[in-house]
Amino acid sequence: MSRALELWLDDETDEALSLLCAGGTTEAEAVRSAIIEASRRSRVHPLVSDPHLLERALDKSHDVIAEIQTTHRPPR
Numbered sequence: 854m855s856r857a858l859e860l861w862l863d864d865e866t867d868e869a870l871s872l873l874c875a876g877g878t879t880e881a882e883a884v885r886s887a888i889i890e891a892s893r894r895s896r897v898h899p900l901v902s903d904p905h906l907l908e909r910a911l912d913k914s915h916d917v918i919a920e921i922q923t924t925h926r927p928p929r
Contacts, residue, residue: 856912860884 862870873883 858884
């Protein structure tokens with residue numbers, strides 16, 4: 854199951870994403886790869902090790918994320 858994310862990138866990250874996309878990678882693939890790689894390097898171990906179960910658990914947190922997005926805005 855897919856879901857949409859809204860990201861705010863700093864200049865350095867935006868430039869890196871542009872370079873990846875120029876090489877044929879889509880924005881979605883680049884962000885997905887970055888999230889997966891960050892989770893692999895994380896010292897925090899998920900309570901759910903099955904990727905499909907983890908994805909379902911993250912989907913359930915969608916309401917919490919939506920609430921945070923409506924109450925916390927990035928600086929302008």
